[in-house]
Amino acid sequence: MKTVVAVYTGQGLAEPMRDIYRELLPDCRIVTIVDDSLIHDVVKAGQVTPAVTRRLIQYYQNGAEMGADAIFNTCSSVGEVAELARGIVDAPIVRIDDAMTYEAASKYERIGVLATLPTTLEPTKRLLRRQAEKLGKPVAIVDGLAEGAYDALVGGSPERHDQILLETAERVAGQADALVLAQGSMARMEERLAALGIPVLSSPYRGVLAVKKLLEEAGRGR
Template identity: 35%
Template sequence: MKAKTLGLIHTSATLVPVFQNLCTQYLPDVKVFNIVDDSLIKDVIARNELTKLTSRRVVDYVGSAEAAGADFILVTCSSIGAAIEAAAELTGVPVLRVDQPMADLAVKTGKRIGVIATLPTTLGPTSDLVKRRAILAGKEIELTSKLCDGAFEALMSGNAAQHDEMVAKALIELSAVVDVIVLAQASMSRVVDGLSEEQKRIPILASPALAIQHIADLLK
């Protein structure tokens, strides 16, 4: 039986080792290749929106991954979610946005769902996705979105400690008013590891592992 191939499309090179480790753990028999272009997310941040031109480039990358032999394609950036969904309609193999399995689990887990991000360009698309997946599941939810304003800038300027402190504070505050928290960006998941069990009194969901586990289930 021919080995399956997974194509990963990233907007940050820092995510390559993260997903490589997850693929080694959950998809040991699957071939994996990466396409990386950080200009996609830089354009979204600079323009504060996902433009038609950037969307078209995302669609092109998904098409390139299919042409390269991918049996399944995962796009690991939440900010370009709308373009990923458009690409899925034009592609002959399954295409998944990284935050969909996380959104589905959040909807199953509780009614009061919190979404947290350090970028407004990610907060909006992830919040919208959670709402739509809830409608699809036929479940009423109460959504609370929280932006850690300034945390992303701190991280980009090399002040990881300030970023982590701001995100941790926001997570603790949000956990008091919701049943489950969704991390809109994979970069925030390491902050969760630093919280005490008392501070993590509700489920806090991160997208990378959930997405790879979902693909592993589908490819069985």
């Protein structure tokens, strides 16, 4: 049985991801590491701090020690730490948004990025640009920061969060060929946002597909 260690910086995404694991990785052991102080510290500082970086790398190393065949980084805000850790940790690390951003950069010229936090928006934009550079094609990125949505959510008003996100998407959709949802927790809004008439890409399903592909390729290589 293959082992996948999924690292979360908050509680919100872990439960919805379980159905995706059951569908795509039914024969894998899924080990979950959750430290919700991580995203709290990132939001408070407005960036990924050295302390957050050290803790995350330690979690990745813990995953490798658990015998992980793959480590799944589920938080876009700290995805660049996952890239850094690839040269340190003795287990392959998959970013949840790698496949999503590659698909967006390969298919579309104008990409709207929706996020409720600047700490997620900026890393996602940087990743999109790097994916486009790899493909050798130009892309235009439209900022879709849904200001106030995160505060509404943590303040216990999910309906207000969704409304702010929808209003932001409506503004961005007129300037973009597709929308990218920078946070995995936004995937539940994908169908609703698709009513705007342009493609909407989210990361959870695509991220787990990338993990599955990595495990299959490793198995064939043996």
